[in-house]
Amino acid sequence: MEKIINYIKQSKLEISKVIFPTKEQVRNAFITVFIVVTVVSLFLAIVDALMSFTLSSLI
DSSP states (O other), X not given: OHHHHXXXXXXXXXXXXXXXXXXXXXXXXXXXXXXXXXXXXXHHHHHHHHHXXXXXXXX
């Protein structure tokens, strides 16, 4: 039983060391990820359209 109590105490101690991000940091990270994903998906869509058009004109 003492091992379980010690484990819980150590877990609480480790959780108290964690630095959680602020709302602003989370929002900025979300916006950054959203922009990067949008740019990459647009790039891939353009490349796909160009390759499809090129292949269609060859056939």
